[in-house]
Every structure is written in C-alpha cells, then in structure tokens.
Amino acid sequence: TxxxxxxxxxxxxxxxxxxxxxxxxxxxxxxxxxxxxxPGEGPVLLVTVVTGGEVKKLKRLTFQFxxxxxxxxxxxxxxxxxxxxxYLCAGAAGATNKLIFGTGTLLAVxx
Amino acid sequence: xxxxxxxxxxxxxxRGQQVTLSCSPISGHRSxxxxxxxxxxxxxxxxxxxxxTQRNKGNFxxxxxxxxxxxxxxxxxxxxxxxxxxxxxxxxxSSGTSSSYEQYFGPGTRLTVx
Numbered sequence: 109t110x111x112x113x114x115x116x117x118x119x120x121x122x123x124x125x126x127x128x129x130x131x132x133x134x135x136x137x138x139x140x141x142x143x144x145x146x147p148g149e150g151p152v153l154l155v156t157v158v159t160g161g162e163v164k165k166l167k168r169l170t171f172q173f174x175x176x177x178x179x180x181x182x183x184x185x186x187x188x189x190x191x192x193x194x195y196l197c198a199g200a201a202g203a204t205n206k207l208i209f210g211t212g213t214l215l216a217v218x219x
Numbered sequence: 220x221x222x223x224x225x226x227x228x229x230x231x232x233x234r235g236q237q238v239t240l241s242c243s244p245i246s247g248h249r250s251x252x253x254x255x256x257x258x259x260x261x262x263x264x265x266x267x268x269x270x271x272t273q274r275n276k277g278n279f280x281x282x283x284x285x286x287x288x289x290x291x292x293x294x295x296x297x298x299x300x301x302x303x304x305x306x307x308x309x310x311x312x313s314s315g316t317s318s319s320y321e322q323y324f325g326p327g328t329r330l331t332v333x
Binding site for chain 1: 222223252254259262263264267269274275277309311313321322323324325326327329
C-alpha cells in the first residue's frame with residue numbers, strides 16, 4: 109500500500125514567518141502534485157513536479173521533488189493570512205490519474 | 220474556461236437509500252475521477268472514467284459505482300447508504316492524456332447520511 113505522510117499535521121504561525129511542509133513516502137512516484145484546500149471547497153492545484161530534484165517556484169512558494177522521487181517539500185516565505193488552508197500532496201504512480209493523497213497539513217497564519 | 224461543476228452541493232439522505240451525484244468536467248477534458256474525503260481517512264480515490272470506460276478503480280465496495288456519458292459528464296451512485304458514507308465527494312477532471320495528468324477538482328458534494 110502506497111502511503112504519503114505529511115508533517116507537520118498542524119501549523120499555526122504569525123504573518124511574515126517562513127515554514128516548510130514535508131511529504132514523505134517509501135514509494136516512488138512518477139509525479140507529485142501539491143494542492144491547497146479551503147473549508148467546504150475542492151482542492152486547488154498549486155504545482156506539479158515530475159523530475160527528481162526538480163525545484164519550482166510560485167511567488168512565495170517553493171516546491172521541491174526529492175532526487176529519488178519519494179518525497180517532496182513545500183516552503184512558504186513570509187506567510188500571509190491568505191495562505192491559510194489545508195495543504196495536500198498527492199502522488200501518481202505511473203501514467204495514471206489515480207492519485208494517492210497525503211495526510212494533509214492544516215496551516216493557520218495569524219495576522 | 221469554466222471549471223468543474225458538481226451537483227448537488229449538499230445532500231441529506233437516510234440509511235438504506237441510494238444517491239446519485241453529478242459532475243461536469245472542464246470543457247475538452249475526457250477523464251473524470253471521483254474521490255471521497257472524510258476527516259478520518261482523508262482523500263481516497265474511488266474510480267476514474269475515460270471515454271465512457273472505467274480506467275482505474277480504488278478499494279471501495281460495489282455499492283459505489285459510476286458511469287460517464289459521451290459528453291464526458293459523469294455520475295456516481297451509492298446504493299444502500301451507510302452512516303459511514305457521510306463525506307465530501309469530489310470529482311476531478313483532466314485531459315487524461317500522457318502529456319498531462321494534472322487534475323482539477325470541483326467544489327464537491329457534501330453528503331450526510333442520517
């Protein structure tokens with residue numbers, strides 16, 4: 109069974125702080141996606157990484173895919189209240205739309 | 220482009236009843252996947268339809284079924300509802316081709332079974 113463990117599970121920080129969320133697995137994934145979900149809504153795709161060691165930047169968000177394609181991290185610089193939400197990583201094994209979702213990280217950014 | 224739409228947004232059903240949920244994918248997308256989200260189990264894959272055929276299936280009982288129409292719209296059916304089926308049901312669409320497996324989610328249908 110493929111599992112994706114995220115850490116930390118909960119994170120409450122002040123506006124302006126930096127943070128990193130980790131997504132780890134013992135399985136290899138062909139691609140990994142990060143989503144943010146707000147209460148009562150569906151997850152919104154933030155980024156897809158497909159190459160081991162790949163780093164992608166999206167404004168204040170930096171995503172990295174591990175060299176072995178088993179883990180990933182999301183780093184947020186100078187967090188803002190608008191970053192509040194549930195962050196989910198999701199891995200695809202092979203050419204498939206069957207995503208294995210991580211356990212989630214609930215982020216609260218206090219003004 | 221319009222996003223993924225799901226109807227209804229909220230449903231309350233009684234144990235033993237059945238329910239049908241609907242999903243309209245992004246125009247041009249041929250793949251529709253369904254997921255169940257609960258506080259205890261998180262997001263779990265139910266099944267995927269591509270060009271009216273089930274292409275992938277998760278580990279859910281046969282009470283959960285789906286179908287896809289020629290216009291790529293999809294429906295999901297749950298028969299003999301149980302209390303544990305209370306969840307947010309999400310549908311995601313993608314082009315489904317090997318060039319992109321990025322999925323875009325709808326707002327979900329919140330199902331409550333009493």
